Amino acid sequence: MSDALRRFKSEIFQGLAHPTRIAIVELLREGELSAGTLIEKLRIEQANASQHLAVLRAKQIVVSRKAGNQVYYSIRDRALIEVLDILRRYFYAQLDNTVNMLREVASERPKSRMRTHR
């Protein structure tokens, strides 16, 4: 695979590598929202939101549209939502693994079961 493609992918990941930016993308899942609405829902500083939006724009994850006083943001490509959905499933799978591991550990020590639990 080409180096360009790897750099491109890593830039997208970089763009999504912050909880606030994930939150933004998820808020935009149902359609466009103004910067102001995003700020309100995220409950963060205006400047900070604007900076995160700048990152998302730079990495081509969102596009913006000016309407008078306001700027509306939307996700550039549905593929990114697919990616987030896959990770959601992944997250729950990992959770299950962890739970099962804990169960195994618990049942491997029947002599002391539930005793040292807190």
Next chain:
Amino acid sequence: MSDALRRFKSEIFQGLAHPTRIAIVELLREGELSAGTLIEKLRIEQANASQHLAVLRAKQIVVSRKAGNQVYYSIRDRALIEVLDILRRYFYAQLDNTVNMLREVASERPKSRMRTHR
């Protein structure tokens, strides 16, 4: 969506937010490889590879298995490969967009077409 899930996702993205780490994951796509093999194929410093592998381990993207002298790495969950595949499609879609935009720009200036091109 929960904060934990957002943090989890952003950690995975963080883990993949480097071209070398993307390259590693893609080399592991067909199955496990030893650290040595990875270093050889990546053509980077041993220490650097080891550091990137540590990041991938920390973010739970790969798992490692010791066999004698060597350590074999593999991808922890196929879901991540799916993610990369989606981004590949995304990449080509973006490329097409760019090409089309350039075409449009070219055809919107018919008077000077091909003249100022370099």
Next chain:
DNA sequence: CATACATATTCGGAGTTTCGAATATACTAG
């Protein structure tokens, strides 16, 4: 024009990531 509102940019400091060089650990063979 002046004022107000929405959004973006710049700045500086704290924290994090990246790299190669050096060093440490861990396993294997003799």
Next chain:
DNA sequence: CTAGTATATTCGAAACTCCGAATATGTATG
């Protein structure tokens, strides 16, 4: 135990990310 090979960790410098405070830009309204 010794030497060799494979891998991981530590260190320090440069580059980058993140945040809030301050400031700038752009548009609408009177």
